[in-house]
Amino acid sequence: MMRRNMKRMMAAALVGVMTASLALTGCGGKDKKKSDSGEKVITVWSWDVALMQLQEAAEEYQKDHPDVKFEFEEMGTDQIYKKLSTSLATGNGIADIISVEGEVLVGYADKFPEGFLDVSDVVETDQFLPSKISEVSYKDKIHAFPWDAGPEGLFYRTDYFEQAEVSPEDIKTWDDLIEAGKKIEAACKTPSGDPVKMIPVDPKKSTIYSLIRSQLGIGVFDEEGNPIVDDERSIQAMEKAKEIYDSGVALNYNGWDEYEQTVVNESVACIPEAVWMIGTIKDKGPQTEGKWGVMDLPAVEGGEYSCSNGGSDVAINAKTDYPDEVKDFVKFAMTDEALQASGFEKYGLYPSYIPAYENELFQKGDPFFGEENIYNIFIENGKKVAEIPISPNGQEAGDSIGAAVSKILLNGEEVESVMKDLQKELEAKFK
Amino acid sequence: MTKKSFVNRKTIPYIMIAPVVVIFLLFMVYPILRSLYLSFFELVSGSYEFVGIKNYQNLFKDETFWKSLLNTCVYLIVQVPVMIGGALLIAVAVEQKFMRGKAFFRTTIFLPSVTALVAYALVFKVLLNGDHGLINYVIEMVGGKGINWFYEEWPARFAVIISITWRWLGYNMIILLAGIQSIPGELMEAADIDGATFWDKLFYITIPMVKPIIMFCTITSTIGTLQLFDEPFILTEGGPNNATITMGQYLYNNGFRYLKFGYASAIGYVMTVIIGLLSIVQFKATKED
């Protein structure tokens, strides 16, 4: 008797709480963003400068398409990725248009091949930098519109160079950079009185190795996705990274905040970095106006390519209610010359859309960086970046390489054996 | 039991416990079973494929996982005793009769456990900076050699240990303090009359009296340390050479960065087993005396 009563009660309680929670959902749940007047509302997730640029593009676009409305939501990169990781499988709760950094796009494209809308029909591949096209293409599908690119150059402090009587022309190779670095360290002091170092290096990350490896034209994986870090060129790149670090001209940094500090504190004479660094330098080092120049990256023997770092793409949720309108808008935003030029001028978003380089802006240069036109170097280097095969395992491999870099730079282990071990580790993980 | 009173002494416990049971069934039992199930699958091209126990097999061959286990154990063995010991000492110091400003010390020392992570990370990077950090400045002032906190494996581990201790010491101190306050005053007075020293009182009265609370703090800190994630994530990103990566962080990397949810779930279950075993050992240790 008692037992039966109990069971019935428990069941009733269960149903009660469940209906209660479902009822609560009703009032808190999300309402589909379709308004009654037949307006089309497109939602956009992006961050900071990319968001502002997309907002300006939307304003332009609405002049000809008054029926399309936009809703912009500012999100951090981390925020976007956490949401994509949990929700891209269903497309539920995700905006129509999403900014994604180039290096993480392929991971989503691999795990959720149906997650983003195929934009092959609207992307004219010969109009964009080849390295960006290979970044967004995966398994016969273009998963996103290429947007800003990150061709690299060597930012250098003209005043430190003069003080140490080093001429930029002297730095042709990484070895030259080391020699010049020694002179600069001996001759120059930062405003707070420390000796000036040549370049910032994070000895726990793959950055410097990846740069030199890209100059040699190979990636971490080959076309079939097999790891090739024990390749001769990969080993050569790591040897060079070690040489630079061991020579003592590098300044250690730990994480992005300390990287920015090198600009604030004027503690380095050179920064090999992508074109977007212009924005960070202007912002974090306003006192250094007119003291910076840009030259080509130091070369490595046998390296005929350049390097790029960062940049983002614009993906479209495959479950969007308005695929045609969304595609049309993104194409407009990504291929309107004037918009691409102003996006670079205002926000440092360097276009990967080649016709945009014709804009007069790219002929002028930037007074912060002196008389010379610094953009030519980036435009040329952008075209010289090798089309390195991409892999969905890039993030995980990158972490393993970071650990290998610490072994070599910090623990002084031998390059070749570390790289052989790394090759075995990656093979075991991604066979 | 009459029919009209539905709520009575027999039914009331079931009514009282029902909401918790329902909530746990929905939001704990289901996710646990589901992620246990997922740990036998892997996400391939948008759908889950059954892989059997491959995730678990791979885990045992995965060097990074072993390293994360080792690091977690290092944190556990070094950090938990240091923190509990420190918390106890500070709690005892605050409770000394002569001490003035008890409320001030209690509050300020508790504060770190409510700090936001960004602030905490920036401050510790500033304090531990190799060239200009306050901590190295002090070390050099007393004649030592500055330590390369973030670029050598053991110093990096200690940097993490220092930060966790800073953040959680006050929290444990507050809990221990509560126990110390409950020790009858006569006991201490009697000891004073007998001429007991500070250390006599600490070892023969305070510690035995608050032993259950010490165990409580130890167990909760152990569980916390085994699931540690924030500190290495923001201070060292797990480096150098994975010297500071924890199991929790490796789980996060696999699930949210490498998008391997099956593998991440497998890591989660191995962690659960380890935490469970350790907790049982600690519970047993408490019960025995």
Added chain:
Amino acid sequence: MKAFGKIFGYIVLIIAAFLSLFPFYFMFVSGTNTNNQILSVPPKLSIGSELAANFEILVDKVDLLTSIWNTLFISVVYTVLALLIFSAAGYALAKFDFKGKGIIFTFVMGSMMIPSLVMYVPLFEMMIEIDMTDSHWAVILPMLANAFGIFLMRQNMLNFPTALLEAGRIDGVGEISLFFRIVLPNIKPALGALVIYMFTSMWNNFMWPLIILGSEEKYTLPISLAMLDGNPTNKNYAVILLATAVATLPILIIFLVFQKQFVAGVMGGAVKE
């Protein structure tokens, strides 16, 4: 010897208090300085004049009032629900014998050992199934499966005098009013401890709200803070730290108000066993 001990005690506490306060000081002072002053070596540690400018950037970037309101709403509702549900459960577990009690208690305690990160994906799938994403209730309800709160309540109820309950029953007080009128008023310290614990854990909760909330008007403070931190290539630490200071203040106030109960409540929870 005695004097030496006193001095030593003070030195230890003053150092501990200084170390504990310093990061707070840094946080509040940084909100009044420029980004570059914070990144300088050594960072500027005196109060600057940029507070208004930083605040302007902050409110321009983040809908501060909305996210404070959202966080407050979620935290208060969560805390109230937790108080009710956990104290009821703790009462049942501590003061009654009933079928399944052992299993329920063991399971609740065991759930503490499972890393919460593994549960987010299944929970999220579930929320999609019942179409409950992007709502504040979806943030609150799953977080009620919190073992520590239940444990704390049970431990506090264990030493609640049974005689008091029996006396009430003899006087003909119903079981429900017994709980509300006799039990709850007598365990105020424990409830205070639970308030602090629940409120702070929800106020600072980041991962789950981030996953489940989709639109800006529903965001909580930690999510809005993460947004400030989101630009991959250029960060404004002054604004981030100012926002952090704003977000930490309410927690400090809650702690200072409920401090006494917190200490006593945790004590009630920890000593018994």
